Amino acid sequence: MSRLSTLIAEGRRPVVTAEFPSIDGGGLEAIERAADELRPFVDAVNATDNPAAHAHASNTSIAIAMSQFGLEPIMQVVCRDKNRIAMQADIVGASLFGVENIACLTGDDVTAGDEPEARRVFDLDSTQLIKVAAGLGEGHYLSGRAIKQPPTLFVGAVENPFAPPLDYRVQRALKKAEAGARFLQLQIGYYPERLEAFVRGCVEVGVTRTTALLPTVVLTKSAKALSFMDDAVPGISIPVDVIASVAGAGDKEAIAEASYQLTLDISRHALSLPGVSGIHLTDFRHDGSLERLVRDLGIGPAFDPVATASGTTSH
């Protein structure tokens, strides 16, 4: 049982997950440094799989290294780059090293990256991959071939409550839950009313009975960063007045502070929704704001009453 799955099952406190930075070099020390920074504040961290269709050190290598440095990985697997055989092999292979949390994603298109000439694979779609990954945990490959000592897996996925067709997103979350997703990290979004409607719908149709919802918030420093996400990141749209209010906050420092407050507001709102089990953090600031955010919110391992009392959390 992964720590993430235990925390979610207990439901004692909101869980905190985050995004691991992309690694291209610097050996294991680079991973250790990043792991040390995140470890005190988060419960588990995403080992990304060629995010935005840019090649980096692989999901499996990062996930394995993270777990060796005592940081619990959530290994992303995207359908863009590998066929069903390779994806199953990665999941089963990483599990030999103790990687249990798997997040199944469609993946941004190759045209979002710096090698748009690449062949796109999409042999499975994300929902199919969820079911295939769940099957590995039950002791068989997609072919049906048995795995004698099956891996312990905690399978999840991603859903975007903010992208059209809005009315359908709850159904899609349900489909993923039924396929075997036990957690859903939600896409970054700046429309609180859409998140609210989505979470309410998920509670109504029963998604949250089996599956934890983890909305994503992102720490940014400038209005430019918001505009960039709005323009360039697939599936993210930010209302113009939100960008304008951050841009109009004053000098550089005031803008950075307004950006932080925006993230804090969005996080508080997300965590206030019944049906939300925690939060996923993406940090583009790297200036200690992640620590400030979990402190202001009072969540994460540093604020775990039970773990702190029994002395299992380091400060």
Added chain:
Amino acid sequence: MPKLLPLIEHAVKKPVWDCRMCGQCVLHSTGMTCPMTCPKTLRNGPCGGVRENGNCEVKPDMRCVWVTAEHRSHSPAMPRHWEEEFNDLRPPVDNRLQGTSSWVNFVTKRDQRTPRGWQGAAHDAHSAVPGASMVEIDDPTSLPEGFHS
């Protein structure tokens, strides 16, 4: 005739649905919108990249195939059970059927055959196959047992 059918099917379905001849047609359950025209060939709903205006992440000038599909699935012109099947979990594509006639594969039920693991049960090489409820129809594209390199 078997050789001719894929040609006829393509001639009929290409102009109307931009059919890609995957050989395992799901049009009725996807609002009569071919999911293989999605640049990511997604068969279980839209990706998270759909633009705010409902257009495709990959082709900004094209409406997302799944936005159209979802909209059409509610059309009163279509039978109710097609709408209900919209959110069914569709199995992975059998890439061996590419270019064959889905009409033939429908009649022979070849298009319903899925890997054993998809039905949820493990088997070991020597025991009988659990969950294989369907009569297996002759498949000219599959290799005989023991033909693995």
